[in-house]
Amino acid sequence: MPLPIKVGFVGLSTIGWAATTLAPSLxxxxxxDKYKLVAVSTTSQESAEASxxxxxxxxGHTIKAYYGSTSQIAADPEVDLVVVSVKPWSQKAAVLPVIEQKKNxxxxWPVGRSLQETIEIAEAVHKYGVRSIVGLQGRQSPVVKKVKHLVNSGAIGAIRSTVWTGLIPREPHFFPPLVAAENKFTLDGANGVTTLRLVAGxxxxxxxxxxxxxNTVNATAATLYPTATILDRDGNPTGETLPAVTPDHYTISGILDSGAIATIIWRTAYSSTPGRRHLLWEIEGEEGSIRIESDTSSYLNIDNPMVFLNGEKVDFAGADGNVLDILVSAWEAYAAGEESAYTTIDDAAKVHRFLDAVERSLEEGKTIVL
Structure with a gap:
């Protein structure tokens, strides 16, 4: 693809994740010299023109403003790549017209509200032969690259087991027991915004x-916080309470392709008190161990935790980077055509198939063979 790649951005308002992080990364x-924003599209004329x-x-250059159907920005002959950053329940409707215009x-993430919607998007991608990149930037993390290198180099020998323990803290007020009024959409299961789909995925x-x-998955879950207290913009209770619709704690276990046993634990709603670990990922090999840990974030797509090899801290390039560095790495891989280095719609579908297996295991109370 000739450079710069000319970008049309759907959902780029003046505030929010797209405005503060995703777009600035471009x-x-x-x-x-690789990307140029040429057009934006939002739901209303007023917001599109403001953006x-x-x-x-x-x-320092003119940007076109579109609003309404995404077919308009996708039809713009100047647009090479359409970036779509909208709420999960709007993603399929927003991206399908783009694909039908044969635009990359x-x-x-989460690429639709469910596995079915993700599959529909993937089928359209393959039908029209377009390129895709999805918001699963974790593999661009310098931490992940370093840990993968250590594993593949045999630094700890054959992998025997691994345990991941992650925390979704209370302070963002995204999930129960305290939910900001503007985040009440997380309490409607139909929106596809659950701790399992949105965070663990x-x-x-x-x-x-x-x-x-x-190869296999067996899951258990619990709801320790069955109700949500709704908060106003100042963090004060509004007097409204709503029921939680999904579990807040998950344990997911199974056997990996290598034969290693793996366990993933997610805890939601604890406060970020001093010393509470947000991430602890331990990888046990025949000849040693790797430990990845953070007291500030569980999210490898936005933060760089510390890495230890056999108890000794590992220094590596990019260890002091931030979320913008991780996003930039993904954009660089896409511009270079290095498809194996970034995530695509097929990777998203694979993740959703696994999450569906987790939910089936919970519903049926048994191990699911993948």
Whole structure:
């Protein structure tokens, strides 16, 4: 694909993840010759024009404003790549017109509300022969790259077992027991925004990218916080309470392709008290061990935890980086055509198939063979 890649951005308002993190990652100095924002599209004329004006002033060139159906921005002959960052329940409707226009696209995780929607998007991708990149940037993390190198180099011998323990903290007020009023959509199961899909899912990709896929899965779950207290913008209770619709604790176990036994534990809603570990990922080999840990974040797609090899801290390039560095690495891989180095719609479908198996295991109370 000729450079720069001309980008049309769907869902780029003046606030939120797209505005504060995803889009700025495209505007980093190292990508100036590789990407150029040429158009934006939102749900209303007012917001589209405000976004176009803001980013035109920031970038120093004219940006077109579209609103309504994404077929309009996709039909723009100047647009090479359409970046779609909208709520999960709007993702399929937003991206399918883009694919039908045979435009390459980026789609933010969770890539639809369910496995079925992800599969529908994947089928369209293969039908129209377009390239895809999805918001599973964990494998671009310097931590993941280093740990994968250590595993593949035989630094700890044959992998025998691994345990991942992650935390979704209370403070963002995204899930029970305390939920901000603007996040109430997480309490509607039909929206596809659960702790399993939205948070655990993105971390599964770097896990399996490093150690291989699961052959079997057996899951248990519990709801320790059955109700949500709704908070206003100042963090005060509004007086409204709503029921939780999905579990807040999961234990997922199984056997990997290598024969190693793996366990993933997710805890939700604990406060980030001093000393509470957000991430502890231990990989046990025949000849040693690797430990990845953080007291600030469980998310390998936005943070760089510490890495220890046989108890000794490992220094590596990019260890002091941040979420923008990780996103930039994904954009660089896409621009270079290095498909194995970034995640695609097929990777997203694989993650969702595994999450579906987790839910089946919970419903049927048995081990699921994948």
């Amino acid at each position: 505007f980093q100095p190292s990508l100036q 176009a004006k803001k980013h035109a002033a920031q970038l 696209f980026f789609l933010e 993105p971390q599964l990709d770097p896990f399996t990218f490093t150690l291989g896929c699961f």
